[in-house]
Amino acid sequence: MTQQECYQLLGRTTQVFREEYLQKQDLAQQAIQKRVRILTNLKETQSNDLDYLSQLKADMHDRAGELGVKCDECQDKNDEILKRIESIMRKLQARLPVLSEAERTMKRELETMHDKLESYKTNLQQLEIKQKYQKRQIDNQKNNSVSSPVLKDTQLKQIKDTMRKEVLTRYGPNGELRHCFKYLLYFAQNLDWLDEVLEEVEDDYILFDLPGQIELYTHIPVMKQLVDKLQRMDFRICGTFLIDSQFMIEASKFVSGVLTALSTMVTLEIPHVNVMTKLDLLSKKAKKDLERYLEPDLPVLLNEEFDDSKFSNKFKKLNTAIASVIEDYSLVKFVPLDMSEEDSITDLLLQIDNAIQYGEDLEPKESNYEEAEPNDYT
Numbered sequence: 001m002t003q004q005e006c007y008q009l010l011g012r013t014t015q016v017f018r019e020e021y022l023q024k025q026d027l028a029q030q031a032i033q034k035r036v037r038i039l040t041n042l043k044e045t046q047s048n049d050l051d052y053l054s055q056l057k058a059d060m061h062d063r064a065g066e067l068g069v070k071c072d073e074c075q076d077k078n079d080e081i082l083k084r085i086e087s088i089m090r091k092l093q094a095r096l097p098v099l100s101e102a103e104r105t106m107k108r109e110l111e112t113m114h115d116k117l118e119s120y121k122t123n124l125q126q127l128e129i130k131q132k133y134q135k136r137q138i139d140n141q142k143n144n145s146v147s148s149p150v151l152k153d154t155q156l157k158q159i160k161d162t163m164r165k166e167v168l169t170r171y172g173p174n175g176e177l178r179h180c181f182k183y184l185l186y187f188a189q190n191l192d193w194l195d196e197v198l199e200e201v202e203d204d205y206i207l208f209d210l211p212g213q214i215e216l217y218t219h220i221p222v223m224k225q226l227v228d229k230l231q232r233m234d235f236r237i238c239g240t241f242l243i244d245s246q247f248m249i250e251a252s253k254f255v256s257g258v259l260t261a262l263s264t265m266v267t268l269e270i271p272h273v274n275v276m277t278k279l280d281l282l283s284k285k286a287k288k289d290l291e292r293y294l295e296p297d298l299p300v301l302l303n304e305e306f307d308d309s310k311f312s313n314k315f316k317k318l319n320t321a322i323a324s325v326i327e328d329y330s331l332v333k334f335v336p337l338d339m340s341e342e343d344s345i346t347d348l349l350l351q352i353d354n355a356i357q358y359g360e361d362l363e364p365k366e367s368n369y370e371e372a373e374p375n376d377y378t
Contacts, residue, residue: 129246129281177213181222194229217264227268236356238271245276249286251301254293255322258332265331271355275348279338294334298323
């Protein structure tokens with residue numbers, strides 16, 4: 001290859017490199033110009049947005065200033081209104097009558113009298129119901145023939161004769177009753193009279209209708225000695241404690257009745273059936289309320305009746321202790337008795353019969369069934 005050919009090849013090569021380089025340079029220049037245009041447009045857009053936002057900021061600042069002024073005006077008006085209200089309240093308070101100490105005392109007395117009148121009204125209603133019930137019972141007794149009791153009170157000693165004695169008049173009716181029972185047990189020939197009377201009785205189911213004074217069962221051993229005497233005579237005894245359901249629809253009265261029944265049960269130490277009587281005299285609402293006392297939760301009942309805000313903590317602790325005593329013994333449960341329902345009477349008699357095992361020692365009756373001839377199978 002000659003020098004001339006080499007020079008021509010170098011020139012062509014240089015020309016090709018120059019054209020390619022210039023072409024790439026033009027493309028790069030075009031791209032740069034395009035990017036510059038885009039950035040310029042973006043700059044203008046952002047500049048316009050900044051101007052808009054600056055204007056919006058200025059407007060919001062002006063509105064904030066206006067709202068601040070209005071808020072200050074509202075606060076001033078609010079303070080003015082509050083002052084006017086306070087002034088009006090002071091004027092109204094000045095016009096209200098102020099009770100003196102004597103007037104406040106009279107107010108409390110009137111409220112107490114109102115509560116007492118409501119209680120008296122309730123008691124009178126209960127007495128009227130009881131009077132109607134007793135009158136109905138007396139009419140039923142007149143219409144029905146009832147056998148006379150085995151042992152009349154005139155056979156031994158009468159309370160009226162005892163009360164004529166000047167030494168015993170200061171004891172009152174309950175004291176005279178205690179004296180009579182003591183006389184019957186301690187002085188009447190060691191209860192020989194009771195043996196004679198019971199021997200004459202042909203029936204094997206005997207009812208003793210005893211008074212309800214609780215001191216006869218808890219303070220003196222009269223009833224306990226009578227029970228022991230009957231048990232020595234091979235009697236099966238069941239004590240039936242009757243309490244009026246009309247006076248058991250309040251928690252405090254219910255607890256009082258439960259404690260009375262419990263003390264009697266613990267003293268006599270015999271099978272016991274506690275009965276809520278006269279359910280037929282209760283209204284539907286009272287019967288519904290009475291259901292809580294058949295399966296009672298004593299702490300809940302006492303807390304419902306005695307509000308903690310009106311009674312001290314000592315009273316609350318006392319109620320808790322009483323409820324704890326009753327629940328610890330867990331002996332007292334009342335059986336409802338409704339004279340208008342035969343099932344209620346039957347259930348009560350069944351419980352009493354089960355308590356004394358009445359009729360369990362009787363021999364079963366033999367049935368005269370004819371023996372059937374065996375079948376012939378072929």
